[in-house]
Amino acid sequence: MTKHLKLALIAAASVSLLAVPAQAHRAWLLPSATVLSGTDAWVTVDAAISNDLFYFEHHALQLDNLSIMGPDGKAVTPENVAKGRFRSTFDVKLAEPGTYKVMVVNHGAFASYKLDGQNKRWRGKADQLATGIPANATDVKISETQGRIESFVTSGKPSTDTLKPTGTGLEMVPVTHPNNLFAGEKATFRLVLDGQPASGVNVEVVPGGIRYRDKLNDTKVTTDESGTFSVTWPGPGYYWMSASVRDDKSKIKNAQRRNSYAVTVEVLPQ
């Protein structure tokens, strides 16, 4: 098969809404604890992009688009934000009881084009596209990328207001509360794309601790027509779940859209 034919097939495959193969690297947020009690609860969250979960061995995760939503729906300011070589880190004071959502939501664009017979690539924010790509460029292919990386922590009694989706991009709506997960029990979640059920999407579930075992031990599940999927946790620990889809619903003209979602959850022993 020639290189051109391969590229054509890849381009054709990405037109409709379909699952995309997992990325080589995994982006994650890892809270120091997810279930807390007491009057002065804090968590430290590590944020990194790595191969093995949950070891910081590749890149620190950019925190430019970090936000934290408190149980009352208001933004919580992260404290002690720092970026190291392999990980970023920040603290969250859980001043009120309830469930907090920690998220890094990235929105950007990616383009490939030809200029004077040479292949070029461009990456940036969607609104910089017009100036980023030369006017005389040809064969312009644009992808809009929406990525969401999340984790949840609860102080005291779990609350549910923070679990509501924003209605933009690919999101997970917990049916089972994400801070009430126990080994051997089944948990149910829904994936939504722009607030609508994301059906037929593959979700990869990977337990942490990869460095000390030979097999990935991942589970793949597919969402049903209501976007729902379930996981029965084989054992306690942190898990990473991710999914991504492509469609042509980009707000950018003639662009493909790639949506990805990743979440870290903690499963407690019985």
Place this chain on the structure above:
Amino acid sequence: MRLLITAALSTLAAGSSLAAEATISVDIPQLNVAEYHKPYVAMWLESADGGKITNLAVWYDVKHKDNEGTKWLKDMRQWWRRTGRELTMPADGLSSPTRAPGTHQLTFDAAAKPLNGLTPGNYQLVIEAAREVGGRELLRVPFEWPPKAPATAQAKGESELGTVALKLTP
């Protein structure tokens, strides 16, 4: 976990004229460890289907300044998910300080709170212990309420709890 149920009919029959009650005896084992903290212990009753929870006692570090001892309540993780996270600590008649190694007895009057709220049926006494820088253990003792005859039931722990015995007097 070994489980032993005996209906002690002969000797306890004489006690039937007394008020109905439940006595729980909990053995906190002496441990030979470098850093020892008295365990946090929670005791509760669960209906057979796990649906109804009746709290009996919570032992935690109530003397810690600014109620900071509540930080480790979640380590009793089954109690925490079932009922602990819904409560405000300290709680009158429920919480008390941690106890030293030895055997501790608690007696509950059937006619008073919280036992007077129990509908007839099958229950489990659940006891969960979690120790700072140590381990955690949970034991279950099944029983029927109200008791038709004097009865005892017990479970034996392997690490954080010794024998937990339940004595029911009709």
